[in-house]
Amino acid sequence: MAIIPQISMFVWENDIKNLGDLTRLELVLINIPDERLMRKLEKKRQNGRNDFPVRAMWNLVMAMVVFGHPKFSGVLRELARNVQLRYICGFMNGKIPSPVNMSRFVSNLKKEKKAIRRIFEELVGQLYIEIPDFGKDVALDSKWIWSMANGLSKRKNTDGRSEHDASWGVKEYSGIREDGSVWSKTERCFGFKLHTLVDANYELPIAYSVGRASEPDIIAGKALMSGLQEEKPDIIVKCAHFTADRGYDDKDFIKMLKGMGIKAVIDKRDMWRTEPERPLPGYERMYYDEHGEVYCYSAEAGERHRMIPSGYESSRDALRMRCPVKAYGAACSEAETCTLCKTIRVPLTTEERIFTQIARPSYKWERLYKKRTSVERVFSRLDVSFGFETRRVRGMDKMELTGALGLIVMNAMALGRIRQNKPDLMRSLTQAA
Numbered sequence: 001m002a003i004i005p006q007i008s009m010f011v012w013e014n015d016i017k018n019l020g021d022l023t024r025l026e027l028v029l030i031n032i033p034d035e036r037l038m039r040k041l042e043k044k045r046q047n048g049r050n051d052f053p054v055r056a057m058w059n060l061v062m063a064m065v066v067f068g069h070p071k072f073s074g075v076l077r078e079l080a081r082n083v084q085l086r087y088i089c090g091f092m093n094g095k096i097p098s099p100v101n102m103s104r105f106v107s108n109l110k111k112e113k114k115a116i117r118r119i120f121e122e123l124v125g126q127l128y129i130e131i132p133d134f135g136k137d138v139a140l141d142s143k144w145i146w147s148m149a150n151g152l153s154k155r156k157n158t159d160g161r162s163e164h165d166a167s168w169g170v171k172e173y174s175g176i177r178e179d180g181s182v183w184s185k186t187e188r189c190f191g192f193k194l195h196t197l198v199d200a201n202y203e204l205p206i207a208y209s210v211g212r213a214s215e216p217d218i219i220a221g222k223a224l225m226s227g228l229q230e231e232k233p234d235i236i237v238k239c240a241h242f243t244a245d246r247g248y249d250d251k252d253f254i255k256m257l258k259g260m261g262i263k264a265v266i267d268k269r270d271m272w273r274t275e276p277e278r279p280l281p282g283y284e285r286m287y288y289d290e291h292g293e294v295y296c297y298s299a300e301a302g303e304r305h306r307m308i309p310s311g312y313e314s315s316r317d318a319l320r321m322r323c324p325v326k327a328y329g330a331a332c333s334e335a336e337t338c339t340l341c342k343t344i345r346v347p348l349t350t351e352e353r354i355f356t357q358i359a360r361p362s363y364k365w366e367r368l369y370k371k372r373t374s375v376e377r378v379f380s381r382l383d384v385s386f387g388f389e390t391r392r393v394r395g396m397d398k399m400e401l402t403g404a405l406g407l408i409v410m411n412a413m414a415l416g417r418i419r420q421n422k423p424d425l426m427r428s429l430t431q432a433a
Helices: 009-017 020-031 035-045 054-066 072-081 083-089 099-110 113-130 217-231 233-238 251-259 324-328 363-385 396-419
Strands: 137-146 167-176 182-199 205-212 241-244 263-266 286-288 294-297 304-306 308-313 318-322 343-347
Touching (some): 020 083, 020 396, 054 072, 054 083, 054 396, 072 099, 099 396, 113 205, 113 233, 113 396, 137 217, 137 396, 182 396, 205 217, 205 396, 217 233, 217 251, 241 363, 251 263, 263 363, 304 324, 308 324
Parallel strands (some): 137 241
Antiparallel strands (some): 137 182, 167 182, 182 205, 286 294, 294 304, 318 343
């Protein structure tokens, strides 16, 4: 018989203090500026029953996010068997809430959208203080979150048990394989989209919005950035570069960012069907293609040479392009007799989707565009560490709450690591502090 010795009270007290992996939850709870929300919820409860205090229930919701439980049942089972978790959350009377208690509390949280968004914004503001260059380079993308339902409900009541807000979204991908064959793929989702603007260097969220799965990324992107310009101009002022995939390729959006003082680094959709290149206005024997490459052709032999990007002139709102012979000594049989300009200037107004303040063919554009993957890594952490990959929600209010809490926990944990002088762990959501 495997006999387990009885644990003494003194050992139990030591175990309570030695929280182990629960320090992640403790780190989050310490750094979330939630006092205003707690007082508001406590005031609403007033003289009602207080078997499960507001602060304890809020801490339990945070634990659900931190430990990646997709449903109430998971975190409640952990609460029942883990005395340390009960200690941290504040359930000191021996009672444990039921799924009904949790559901009612979350329903109350869904009514506090502004207060919860304010918590997120305060955390972002503190990150701007703690990290000097935070927000200089940003990236934007969206992720799908499935609804618990498979379609819109025909029931008219909105009691939380029917889906009236989600929609079907479709994404189509295509490309060319190495052997020249064309491939395509279509994905569908019934649910919602979480649009997130992140710092591209530190991989932490700066702003977010929630929409239906069918909402185009470009529409949400314009609304998100214009909203920041109106409500949080300090974020816009500090931003230098904006990176995004081709879903945000839009002339008006690029011009809007330019008007904000932000240089767009956005992948481009292929829209030229039959034209390999077009004449460059104002220059003889010079052409450009859809990817922003500019070429010159020699007068007699018709040799084709790629012009070299050489920076942006704000005074002329134009890109400089240099002759490859002058730039790095490229071979050209007609270099001595060539009458073309050795340095040309391409106004951005030529085609504002193609010619941007950072030339698409330049190394700088390529280096900055690689930072776009930062937002994908943020989504990956939400999926893997917070359980968003298997999480299912019903209704826009629940979706907004779910997305906000995940991003709040991410920033609170990062802020805690920084204040512990462990900035190298700011992106870790699983390692104990």
